[in-house]
Amino acid sequence: MPERTAPLPLRAVRIAAKCPICQKTGTEEFRPFCSKRCVNVDLGRWLKEGYRVPTDEAPEEGGGEGGEPGPPRQTG
Numbered sequence: 001m002p003e004r005t006a007p008l009p010l011r012a013v014r015i016a017a018k019c020p021i022c023q024k025t026g027t028e029e030f031r032p033f034c035s036k037r038c039v040n041v042d043l044g045r046w047l048k049e050g051y052r053v054p055t056d057e058a059p060e061e062g063g064g065e066g067g068e069p070g071p072p073r074q075t076g
């Protein structure tokens with residue numbers, strides 16, 4: 001017996017905006033965020049993205065070579 005799933009009425013589908021930061025249900029005041037904190041977090045991210053300009057600078061690489069401590073020598 002095939003299970004019937006009635007489609008949700010459009011009225012029931014509310015725009016549930018979730019906080020893109022913490023995935024909580026956003027509030028009307030800070031939507032789609034849930035709180036001022038998340039608003040600032042998103043804003044900070046956005047600004048960072050904006051500040052990041054393409055440069056020819058090579059990516060920072062922490063090259064650690066020859067720093068491996070050898071096995072304990074035992075002289076005897």
Ligand SMILES: [Zn+2]
Pocket residue numbers: 019020021022023024033034035038
């Ligand atoms: Zn949030």
